[in-house]
Amino acid sequence: MCGISGVVQLTGEVGPTLYDSLKRLEYRGYDSVGEASISDGKILVKKQAGKIDEVESELRISQLQGQVGIGHTRWATHGAPSQENAHPHTDCNGSVAVVHNGIIENFMELKQELEAGGHRFKSRTDTEIVAHLVEENLKHGTGFVEAVRQAAKRLSGAYALALICLAEPDKIVCVRKESPLVIGAGSNANYLASDIPAFLPRTKNAILLEDDEMAVLTHDRVRLLNVATGEEVSRNPVTVDWNVETATKGGYPHFMLKEIYEQPFTVRSALRTHPMYLELMASAISRAKRIFLLACGTSYHACLAATYAFANLAKVEVTPVVASEFIDGYAALIDNDTVILTVSQSGETADTLTAVRGAKDRGATILGVTNVMGSTLTRLADVYIGQNSGPEMGVAATKTFTAQYSVLLKIAIALAKKRETLSHMELEKLESALDGMSEWISSTLATQEESVRRITERNSDRFSLCFLGRGISVATALEGRLKLLELSYLPAIAYPAGESKHGFISVVEDGYPVIFVAPHDECYSRIIGNVMEMKARHAHIISLVEEDDTQVAGLSDETILMPKGIPSSLTPIVYILPLQLFAYYMSVTRGYNPDFPRNLAKSVTVH
Ligand code: AGP
Numbered sequence: 001m002c003g004i005s006g007v008v009q010l011t012g013e014v015g016p017t018l019y020d021s022l023k024r025l026e027y028r029g030y031d032s033v034g035e036a037s038i039s040d041g042k043i044l045v046k047k048q049a050g051k052i053d054e055v056e057s058e059l060r061i062s063q064l065q066g067q068v069g070i071g072h073t074r075w076a077t078h079g080a081p082s083q084e085n086a087h088p089h090t091d092c093n094g095s096v097a098v099v100h101n102g103i104i105e106n107f108m109e110l111k112q113e114l115e116a117g118g119h120r121f122k123s124r125t126d127t128e129i130v131a132h133l134v135e136e137n138l139k140h141g142t143g144f145v146e147a148v149r150q151a152a153k154r155l156s157g158a159y160a161l162a163l164i165c166l167a168e169p170d171k172i173v174c175v176r177k178e179s180p181l182v183i184g185a186g187s188n189a190n191y192l193a194s195d196i197p198a199f200l201p202r203t204k205n206a207i208l209l210e211d212d213e214m215a216v217l218t219h220d221r222v223r224l225l226n227v228a229t230g231e232e233v234s235r236n237p238v239t240v241d242w243n244v245e246t247a248t249k250g251g252y253p254h255f256m257l258k259e260i261y262e263q264p265f266t267v268r269s270a271l272r273t274h275p276m277y278l279e280l281m282a283s284a285i286s287r288a289k290r291i292f293l294l295a296c297g298t299s300y301h302a303c304l305a306a307t308y309a310f311a312n313l314a315k316v317e318v319t320p321v322v323a324s325e326f327i328d329g330y331a332a333l334i335d336n337d338t339v340i341l342t343v344s345q346s347g348e349t350a351d352t353l354t355a356v357r358g359a360k361d362r363g364a365t366i367l368g369v370t371n372v373m374g375s376t377l378t379r380l381a382d383v384y385i386g387q388n389s390g391p392e393m394g395v396a397a398t399k400t401f402t403a404q405y406s407v408l409l410k411i412a413i414a415l416a417k418k419r420e421t422l423s424h425m426e427l428e429k430l431e432s433a434l435d436g437m438s439e440w441i442s443s444t445l446a447t448q449e450e451s452v453r454r455i456t457e458r459n460s461d462r463f464s465l466c467f468l469g470r471g472i473s474v475a476t477a478l479e480g481r482l483k484l485l486e487l488s489y490l491p492a493i494a495y496p497a498g499e500s501k502h503g504f505i506s507v508v509e510d511g512y513p514v515i516f517v518a519p520h521d522e523c524y525s526r527i528i529g530n531v532m533e534m535k536a537r538h539a540h541i542i543s544l545v546e547e548d549d550t551q552v553a554g555l556s557d558e559t560i561l562m563p564k565g566i567p568s569s570l571t572p573i574v575y576i577l578p579l580q581l582f583a584y585y586m587s588v589t590r591g592y593n594p595d596f597p598r599n600l601a602k603s604v605t606v607h
Pocket of ligand 1: 296297298299343344345346347348349352395396397398486601602603604
């Protein structure tokens, strides 16, 4: 998730406008920044790795000349943060420049074709191929707008693109497919951006681009076209009555709620991890004698859930370990045949990095899943995958949990394919379920948020709660508990449901709230017994059950209804959503700020 912006203005230099718009998009990505404009018959490019203010003090991007310009603030997905990989990217002759937000899935194939045609590439990004594709089309005599349209038709994946071209220096052409892109209609100037805050101080007239649409901006006109047909599209601007702070939160009261609602997109982009990286991970794991999944906090819960997926899908035994305990507990077992699959949103958690260094020193192979390209973990890992969730502003991890687990699930499936542990039918069923994941997430949020809010209100005066689950839902229950604990400061408990009768049950008294995570999976018949044990002690039962559930629902005081037929290895991604909302509303109802809970940091860089 990056931020792109652009402006075509009649008078004045674009530098200050672009710089200001990128500052307002910094929450979308901040590992490198760049701008390009057309001035004196040349395309000027200023770009560097680093935060906006660092790059400004070095390159003075706010002083870029020209009346037509595009800008980018990056959250790396392909290619670590560096000057070469920073956007904008240009073609062979510097006559076309492009900025991009999203992932171009077929960039490898297109790059090989273009290199065979003599194009020379300067970066390791997927984005640069677009500049060369447009250059190729221009060579065949098409105009700039048509050259971009033809190029866009060859791309697959998610993208918001903005391009400038020396041959037609008075305009910007931009294209949208899945990644957000809005146009700001001004007077004597027109703007584009990944999000409204970028141009809100200059105009409140926004034109929302739909998927597979493109726009041509000049200083006095905005034209919309359909990418497939090239036909004109007419759409009136809408007036945005948000202030900038609200706009940065996308109209949500807190970043956490905004990030919870980003999950249909962030899970989809995590599931789009390039097969090449999954294959590298699966090969390393299949060669290993011992495999550990290593992480802290929420990332550890993603590892715990993945343990069930590796066992049940790929028939591979992996050991999930809390990073701060790893070296003390397992040092003697680590050698050259050991693989460490490490998960860290920030890539900077000290406990995780220390464990990784200790394992590396003992000859282990390090695999990493992280949200921050260029982080220390990416430098320590032999192979790493960027989960591409974009910056997470809320201290409590939400979208990064579901994205992490989605990547781990894809690795387990790649391993199952390699080891042929799933039939063709089973694989097909799993793949189609994954394709439907974003819809399950959207429908659960849309249909259950209000009932979760009401359940939270009814239980906001509780002094403690317990979360129970079986099988893979133990990980979901533990993650639900962590969210509530860190945001509402309630001393919540979580247990494997079967284990609850070996101790916890002594805590249960009249009305004590117990939350059951009870999908209709292979554990369902056994969790009914656990619900009855709690019921017998007059606990207040709140259950997450399938929409047409009768047995557990019949025993429960309150229910949260979940979509039917989610394969058990996918349930953590959907069943965590109401628990994220529960923690969010408990924090708000108790008067706390869910974005910045006390005593916690987004990245724990101390031991
Ligand atoms: C989760 O909401 C917390 N912010 C915390 O437990 C976090 O998951 C843990 O510190 C690990 O962080 P990492 O994924 O950046 O390594």
